[in-house]
Amino acid sequence: MHVLTWAARRIGVTAALLAGLLVVSFLLLHLVPGDPAVRVAGLNATPEQVTAVRQRLGLDQPIHRQFIGYVAHVFQLDFGRSFQTGEPVTEVIGSRLGVTLRLATAGIVVTMSAGVLIGLVMGALTREGRRRGAEASFALGTSLAGAVPEYVTGALLALVFSVVLGWLPVAGLTGPSGLILPTIAVSLAPAAVLSRIVRVETLAVLAQEYARAAWAKRLRPLRVYGVHVLPNALTAALTVGGLVFAGLLGGTVVVENVFALPGLGSKLVESVMARDYPVVQAVILLLGAAIVLVNGCVEAAVRLLDPRVRAATS
């Protein structure tokens, strides 16, 4: 398949996913119990006031018209106003996006670098059945780290490094140091999972003939791992990285709450509790779109880096 054909298909799939996301976020308002017009007008509102609000929001229109209007507004980046505060949703998101972006970026960088590095090192150390003890410790450690929920990790980190040792801020984003514990909390589990995958992939690559040939040629270990093993193991890491990113965004929702960070995650929780549907819709749409786009990019990167994938998709 020609690269342009592949790219067109990929863009088509991404567009379809985004369209599905639009439908889901639109239906959110209509599928949840209760009347959104009552929510906006207030519980004390008279039936006339509720009717007026329904008309103002266009909720009295046929559903297909509402959907068309919704899509048109989304394309203009107009998500309406928060039911709770009356602020434009774009302002609400704008004021919180930076925090989540910083946390997610730091999280993905730490996850990918720690996961790949640890997985590669452990693969090298435990190749051909060597160092059984280290392998068992690694398996146990990564299982534990991968199983502990982010809020537990976050709480423990805060207790040890902030309350007991006093090295880092307990909460808030008063400076770069405020990002250290949240980043670790959000990265620990995905990094553990990723390192296991990279280790297995490393072992598989080391078992390949070209790797054996590299050793036989007495190439320096750094060259063997850097040139022959890493690029091949990285394909799996990248593929999993896309999924990790989705999980990591979910993790930020919890971690922002634990560390009192004013990001999209904490706003999402708050808005769900307050039935602030416009904000919930917009945040879900934004996070969902980020996941779809990142996975699309990951797929493109994997195709670019791995000739086997290129061959399989041609």
Place this chain on the structure above:
Amino acid sequence: MAKAHGLSAPGAYSAPPSGPARARPRVLASVVMATALTAAGCGGAGTGKPAVDPAAPVVVRLNSDWDSLDPAKTRTTNGYQLVTALYDRVVAVEGDKVVPYLAESWKQTADSVTLILRKGVTCADGAELTPSAVAASLRRLGAEETGAPYANLVFGNAGHTVEADDAARTVTVRTNQPYSDLLIGLAQPMASIVCPAGLRSPAGLAAAPAGSGPYTLGGTTRGASYTLRARPGYGWGPAGHTGAYPREVTFRVVQNDSTAANMLGSGDLDLGWISGPDVRRAQSDTSLTAVTQAIYGSFFLVFNHAKGRPGADPALRAALAGAVSATDFNTSAFFGAGDPATSPVSPEVPCHTQVRSPVTAVDSAAVTRALAEAGWILEGGRLVRDGKPLTIRLLGSTDYAAGFEYVLEALHRTGASVELQLVELNGFAETLFKGGDWDVTVYPFTPLAPSLGALGLFVTGEAPPKGANFAGIRNPGFESAVAKAQASLGAERCAFWAEAQKTIVESADVVPLVHLKPHWFARAGLTARLAGGGTLVDLHHLSRS
């Protein structure tokens, strides 16, 4: 006239996103009861923890972000917390007494209050706050187009008028029916006085305050922190209070109780409300002083009286009321942070009367007998009457879900078939006040003022969707006693309120379970008072020693 429900406002309860122990009255502000939360000098010494810097800003926890800074529109305790610092009111409540504030004195009848306002009060923009301006603010609160959700907690339900006389420096509020709670109503946060600049552009009040209060809004990081700066020259606090105000008070939004407890321990917070299991951790920290005050109301069991509902039968209500233990509900919902309730209002409220011995241990045999007397017989472990099983739809809020799970279990043990519907707080309020499908619930009645009057607003009058009597209670004895109490100002008033409490509880229309006690913790060196039934910090009495 807008009607209040006690739920997402003065009277409502809310909790952080997860877990039963997180429950806390979010709204319900009442006004300034000021139980002294005196943390000063208690603890801290020798703990090895950092002492409070007397010149540093005081940092106070907000358990969630505010919804609006418009006194008439906010529905949350967090909104009221800032409103009470940015705005003044005509009167205030200290202890259980109404004290002067913007009004130097007043004359009260059963259906009117004439306030004589002090001179020299200025708004934050420098404009003079005249009686006409005060009256305009109160008129706006009561106007239908304002859509103030809790205006009736101030003025009652019968309509009112507001007049001003600038020459005599008076403002007179008259209600169309006797409403002796009017004066205390005017002390509540929603009755905060908005300055003329704010009234000219009311839409802006949501985020841009226009008050005459002791603080102005300084730095703001939405969703994270809000810094208030003391106004130089402010000297018209409640009861003539002119004490030193901290130069700066920062409210930090911390939703998670464990995080807040950590921040108190590390000194990142000076004062904060903690709930759930973290209370025990904070209590064991010797650098912190705990301050608790019961809410003015209670969490009470209430049945839907609508025709065809099981709760329409008084005998069945009384029987089932005996099946729910106040002690077990308190443990399940609040980790035991409250006291078993003996009345719909707490002992801090004037005219409180102990009218019920709380059920601390369920007498199953007595419950079965009472159910049999009501015609419900156990057959094969299920309660039936005339061949029909007893099925109950229990409405619960996720804010104290474990409490509702206990009620589910308790009612199930009687042989009833019980279905629990757990929804978040707004959905809970919507189901109740829009005539949704429910048979029984535990209602978080948490008024912001030490007044029995708020109770009457929720258990008398029309049922939803027309009124706020969400359970459709018809209790002529209670209504009569409330009407007499609201028409009285003398010593006989408490006798009428006692009769009202007795009538509403003995008929099992309202079954008080728990008076929750919010737990606040302050770092050593900080002196503060609580207001709003323990739900708010009174910034007029916040200082470092």
